[in-house]
Amino acid sequence: MSTRPANADFVLSTKVHRPPVASEVVRRDQLVQLLAGGRTRRLSLISAPAGYGKSTIASLWTEQELRPAAWLWLDEHYSALGVVVTYLIAAIREAYIGFGERTEIFLQSDSAQDARRLADQLVVDLQALGGELILILDEDHRVSAIEIHECLGRMIELLPPTVQLVLITRSDPPLPLSRLRVRRQLLELRSDQLRFNEQEAAELLRRAAGESLPADVSAELSDMLGPSKRFVSLMEHAAFLAGTLLDDDYRSTTLSIRKLTASDALESLTTSASSLGLQADDSLPPSERLIDLWGQMQIAT
Numbered sequence: 001m002s003t004r005p006a007n008a009d010f011v012l013s014t015k016v017h018r019p020p021v022a023s024e025v026v027r028r029d030q031l032v033q034l035l036a037g038g039r040t041r042r043l044s045l046i047s048a049p050a051g052y053g054k055s056t057i058a059s060l061w062t063e064q065e066l067r068p069a070a071w072l073w074l075d076e077h078y079s080a081l082g083v084v085v086t087y088l089i090a091a092i093r094e095a096y097i098g099f100g101e102r103t104e105i106f107l108q109s110d111s112a113q114d115a116r117r118l119a120d121q122l123v124v125d126l127q128a129l130g131g132e133l134i135l136i137l138d139e140d141h142r143v144s145a146i147e148i149h150e151c152l153g154r155m156i157e158l159l160p161p162t163v164q165l166v167l168i169t170r171s172d173p174p175l176p177l178s179r180l181r182v183r184r185q186l187l188e189l190r191s192d193q194l195r196f197n198e199q200e201a202a203e204l205l206r207r208a209a210g211e212s213l214p215a216d217v218s219a220e221l222s223d224m225l226g227p228s229k230r231f232v233s234l235m236e237h238a239a240f241l242a243g244t245l246l247d248d249d250y251r252s253t254t255l256s257i258r259k260l261t262a263s264d265a266l267e268s269l270t271t272s273a274s275s276l277g278l279q280a281d282d283s284l285p286p287s288e289r290l291i292d293l294w295g296q297m298q299i300a301t
Contacts, residue, residue: 015078016091018071018136019059026200028057031193035061035166038187042156043180044166045173045188050284052194054168055138062134067164068095069134076142081115082107084148085122088137095133100125115147119154132162140169149174156180 035058038044046054062069072091078084085107089100106112106121126133143149152167153175159165167173180186270280 011087011090015073015075015087016071016094018062018069019055021056021059021063025056025060026196027060028200031057031189032061032064034187034189034193036065038166039067039164040161041180041187042159042165042185043175043177043187044164045177045186046166046168046194047170047172047188048191048194049170052191054189054194057189057194058136058138058166058168062136065134067132067134069136070095071136071138074137074139074143076144079143079145079148081118081145081147081151082112084143085118085151088122092133092135096129096131099129115151116154119151120158122151123155123158123160126163127160129162132164134164134166136166136168138168140167140173141171143173146174 035044046058048054062071070088070091071094072087074084078087085103089103092099100122103118103121103125106118111117137152152173156165156175177186181188273279
């Protein structure tokens with residue numbers, strides 16, 4: 001597979017920007033503090049299925065950080081190593097103008113086909129930044145090219161302490177996670193940490209309602225979120241699709257939600273999403289497609 005980079009003039013700017021955080025998002029200070037503590041680790045890994053708010057919590061954290069952050073959305077359609085590195089340079093230039101000129105030159109050489117040597121050159125440029133950096137690679141599960149993770153693995157070995165590398169993914173990457181874990185060089189945020197606790201779930205419901213919910217109704221709706229307590233509330237958009245959105249008759253709302261199947265919700269949501277040019281992953285079951293599509297809409301809007 002070719003490692004030649006894409007022309008920098010054709011880098012899609014949407015792939016190198018941090019996703020915005022909606023004002024109504026529950027501020028999860030404990031998770032933000034955990035991520036901030038990852039600055040002494042070689043890798044910070046946020047790994048959980050769709051719908052757990054992985055990108056949202058990372059965006060909340062970087063929004064509060066004093067350190068500059070670079071954000072790159074990975075994509076299976078841009079899987080050549082040189083293309084990914086070109087995008088990586090563009091992402092870091094959002095924080096440090098002029099970064100990576102030596103790496104760009106190196107990309108034009110035959111040696112750029114060696115993932116480890118390319119990683120070495122990237123690290124040399126990162127060492128010369130002159131400041132700290134949070135480097136976030138989102139949707140790593142979309143990457144299948146072995147040489148990309150080989151390059152990342154080498155970077156993790158050599159990263160200067162001024163750079164905190166964060167991978168966001170639905171499945172664990174082919175990296176030496178066990179070795180990093182044993183050496184206490186790995187920070188992990190997984191489903192258990194990303195689930196809402198009861199207080200956070202109640203806060204989300206209050207914000208969705210626009211007012212305080214009666215305690216018994218809040219508890220009932222919280223239970224309807226299911227055992228996962230996913231960050232993206234199925235209740236919230238199911239209520240919207242039912243056309244009630246937590247009106248004054250709370251109990252008729254919960255009844256409408258119970259009658260709304262995942263297929264019904266998916267059909268309605270697909271219509272709304274199509275106007276934004278969004279499409280669900282057809283390989284997922286209806287309930288997972290619903291969560292995936294809703295997450296896309298939160299980013300797009």
